[in-house]
Amino acid sequence: MTTYLLRRLLLVIPTLFGITLLTFLLIRLAPGNAAMLKGGSGPNGGHAVTAEAREQTIKLYGLDENPFVAYGKWVGNLARLNFGQSFVDHRPVIDKIRERIGLSVSLAGTALVLSYVIAVPLGILAALRRGQPVDRAISVTVFFLYSIPVFVAALVLILFVAGGDYLNLLPMYGANSINASEMSWPAWVWDRIQHMILPVICLTYGSLASISRYSRASMLEVLGQDFLRTARAKGLSERRVIFVQALRNALIPIVTVFAMELPALIGGTIIIEYIFTLPGMGQLVFQSIEARDQFVIMGVVTISAVITLLGYLFADIVYVLVDPRIRYE
Amino acid sequence: MKSVIPMDETYAQRIWRLFKRDRFAFIGFCIVIVFFIVAALAPFLANDHAIVRVADGSVSFPVFRSLEPIEWRFLLYVPLAGLVYGFRGPLFLRVGRGLWIVAGVVLLIEFALFFHHSFNDVTNDRTLPAAFKLMPPIVYSPIETSPDQLVPPSWKHPCGTDSTGRDVAARLLHGARTSLAIGFISQSIALLVGVSVGGMAGYYRRWVDIVTCRFIEVMECFPTLLLILVVVSLCDAANNMIIIMVVIGLTGWTGVARLVRGEFLRLVGQPFPQAAQALGAGDLRIIVRHLLPNSLGPILVTATFGVASAILIESSLSFLGFGMQAPTPSWGDLLSEARKYIDFAWWLAFFPGAAILITIMSYNFVGEGLRDAVDPRLRVK
Numbered sequence: 023m024t025t026y027l028l029r030r031l032l033l034v035i036p037t038l039f040g041i042t043l044l045t046f047l048l049i050r051l052a053p054g055n056a057a058m059l060k061g062g063s064g065p066n067g068g069h070a071v072t073a074e075a076r077e078q079t080i081k082l083y084g085l086d087e088n089p090f091v092a093y094g095k096w097v098g099n100l101a102r103l104n105f106g107q108s109f110v111d112h113r114p115v116i117d118k119i120r121e122r123i124g125l126s127v128s129l130a131g132t133a134l135v136l137s138y139v140i141a142v143p144l145g146i147l148a149a150l151r152r153g154q155p156v157d158r159a160i161s162v163t164v165f166f167l168y169s170i171p172v173f174v175a176a177l178v179l180i181l182f183v184a185g186g187d188y189l190n191l192l193p194m195y196g197a198n199s200i201n202a203s204e205m206s207w208p209a210w211v212w213d214r215i216q217h218m219i220l221p222v223i224c225l226t227y228g229s230l231a232s233i234s235r236y237s238r239a240s241m242l243e244v245l246g247q248d249f250l251r252t253a254r255a256k257g258l259s260e261r262r263v264i265f266v267q268a269l270r271n272a273l274i275p276i277v278t279v280f281a282m283e284l285p286a287l288i289g290g291t292i293i294i295e296y297i298f299t300l301p302g303m304g305q306l307v308f309q310s311i312e313a314r315d316q317f318v319i320m321g322v323v324t325i326s327a328v329i330t331l332l333g334y335l336f337a338d339i340v341y342v343l344v345d346p347r348i349r350y351e
Numbered sequence: 352m353k354s355v356i357p358m359d360e361t362y363a364q365r366i367w368r369l370f371k372r373d374r375f376a377f378i379g380f381c382i383v384i385v386f387f388i389v390a391a392l393a394p395f396l397a398n399d400h401a402i403v404r405v406a407d408g409s410v411s412f413p414v415f416r417s418l419e420p421i422e423w424r425f426l427l428y429v430p431l432a433g434l435v436y437g438f439r440g441p442l443f444l445r446v447g448r449g450l451w452i453v454a455g456v457v458l459l460i461e462f463a464l465f466f467h468h469s470f471n472d473v474t475n476d477r478t479l480p481a482a483f484k485l486m487p488p489i490v491y492s493p494i495e496t497s498p499d500q501l502v503p504p505s506w507k508h509p510c511g512t513d514s515t516g517r518d519v520a521a522r523l524l525h526g527a528r529t530s531l532a533i534g535f536i537s538q539s540i541a542l543l544v545g546v547s548v549g550g551m552a553g554y555y556r557r558w559v560d561i562v563t564c565r566f567i568e569v570m571e572c573f574p575t576l577l578l579i580l581v582v583v584s585l586c587d588a589a590n591n592m593i594i595i596m597v598v599i600g601l602t603g604w605t606g607v608a609r610l611v612r613g614e615f616l617r618l619v620g621q622p623f624p625q626a627a628q629a630l631g632a633g634d635l636r637i638i639v640r641h642l643l644p645n646s647l648g649p650i651l652v653t654a655t656f657g658v659a660s661a662i663l664i665e666s667s668l669s670f671l672g673f674g675m676q677a678p679t680p681s682w683g684d685l686l687s688e689a690r691k692y693i694d695f696a697w698w699l700a701f702f703p704g705a706a707i708l709i710t711i712m713s714y715n716f717v718g719e720g721l722r723d724a725v726d727p728r729l730r731v732k
Binding site for chain 1: 571575581582667690
């Protein structure tokens with residue numbers, strides 16, 4: 023097994039290389055070079071920067087370098103967790119990301135945990151009632167939810183629950199109320215929770231379909247196996263057979279599918295942060311795209327890809343460690 | 352009851368029979384067809400030009416004069432697809448000849464469209480007097496502004512108007528074209544890339560397979576939406592339909608590639624490709640004539656889900672302000688405008704939201720039904 027783990031870890035290296043290379047190629051070689059646009063929306067329609075200033079910018083950030091050299095430098099810096107500097111405020115990219123990533127990760131993390139908590143029991147129930155109306159109802163409902171685009175759901179929720187003509191239960195925008203800095207900390211936490219309810223709901227419902235489907239399939243597979251017959255023959259109660267013997271074995275593959283949810287979840291977080299104006303990574307993406315802030319964009323893209331990569335890696339390793347039946351030579 | 356003898360059915364007939372049994376999938380399929388017809392006929396359903404106008408003793412068809420190339424494409428290609436399907440027997444008796452004929456017709460259409468200049472006709476036939484005129488059901492064009500701003504749904508404007516007085520119903524109908532065109536074309540690109548890459552990996556194995564798998568893994572680590580957002584904005588491609596289609600297509604092929612690779616790995620070991628090889632068939636022939644038709648079912652399933660996700664991505668992009676923008680109507684763009692007036696103008700969000708929801712749900716249900724029909728192992732007993 024150690025060999026397998028080592029091999030799996032080694033396989034990360036080419037993928038990491040591919041991620042950085044692709045990110046670099048896409049962003050560095052895109053036609054909209056940062057130096058050309060640094061003037062932003064100046065009085066001359068974006069050409070407010072003089073030729074000298076542009077030259078200086080190009081020099082300062084090494085935009086005229088040979089792409090190979092530039093890539094080497096960038097990756098070399100990445101290895102030391104140096105993501106470069108922002109063009110806009112000259113702060114290190116890593117600091118800008120560090121400020122923002124907490125909110126996004128907690129948002130996506132809460133949504134992921136919540137979707138597991140809801141979807142796994144649904145999937146198990148569907149498997150136990152296979153082919154019955156309950157099964158059908160569950161699969162149609164989660165599939166219906168899966169088909170709702172996240173921004174449609176967000177708009178509908180805002181319309182009906184937050185402000186608008188109907189209920190006004192929850193705040194519409196932001197991560198906190200305006201007067202949050204004056205609140206005592208329990209009040210602050212409560213305020214934050216209120217602000218997070220709608221975003222978390224929007225991020226959760228979409229993952230229900232795939233997780234509940236996996237749980238259902240996994241449970242069905244386990245239910246057909248011999249060791250359950252043995253357990254029943256031993257005289258264990260049906261409850262014990264299902265909730266201890268079967269469930270434990272069914273949960274193993276379910277735990278590992280979370281990695282597959284990550285890319286969609288990150289995409290969803292970007293949209294959600296835009297709609298609810300939350301100061302997370304998504305907002306950083308929009309700001310840096312507008313300013314053509316190259317290194318920030320590259321940093322965000324790389325980090326989100328690496329998070330997904332680590333998710334896959336973690337899932338693979340957990341799978342091997344948890345399931346003693348799997349042997350890799 | 353009519354009994355079905357399994358051997359009498361072709362593969363396609365069997366899939367169709369199983370597919371029809373799934374009620375949700377069938378309804379979804381019908382909705383997809385209806386949306387297609389709406390998209391193709393949008394200029395005739397919502398326009399300020401009359402379809403037929405008789406005035407001063409002459410008959411004219413004002414709608415046709417204002418059609419843009421994309422509208423002509425919809426009008427010509429959708430029936431063409433129907434014709435090709437209808438005459439697939441004689442046409443594809445010899446596959447090569449059929450393909451040449453189709454390619455010739457497509458080239459002819461494109462050639463004609465290349466020299467076609469759309470005529471920006473600002474006359475409004477609604478108020479123009481005429482001896483006889485046949486107006487479309489919705490008498491407003493999607494880009495026609497009016498002083499009736501933010502009017503709730505009424506008989507005059509069945510879905511209300513937006514902040515510049517444009518008729519939401521007209522914009523919805525025309526927006527169907529943007530969504531469907533982007534969904535289908537980008538998914539075709541994804542299919543083309545995915546089938547070629549996955550097919551090569553599955554057929555040639557060895558280092559081709561290893562490199563492909565690594566590359567797919569790299570691609571799948573990137574959140575698709577983030578990648579598309581960045582590329583589209585850095586290429587200054589917002590509002591450029593072709594680049595948006597290409598970018599969505601080039602990020603969406605990994606699923607297809609994975610699937611085709613798996614199918615090919617499975618099929619190559621079976622006797623029939625080996626028999627073909629023994630008869631002297633080349634690689635290309637084995638892949639295209641023997642392996643591909645045998646993996647068509649699963650490919651179709653992924654493609655259906657792919658269209659749904661492409662439409663979703665396009666509307667997300669427009670919603671975020673990076674996709675097709677006004678005046679071109681697109682459902683996502685309609686919604687992003689609705690966001691500004693969400694407090695009171697519910698109709699702005701409701702109708703486009705429902706359109707996107709229904710479309711995506713239909714495709715997903717069709718995909719589900721197809722999957723069950725194609726793969727009997729997955730079917731719930």
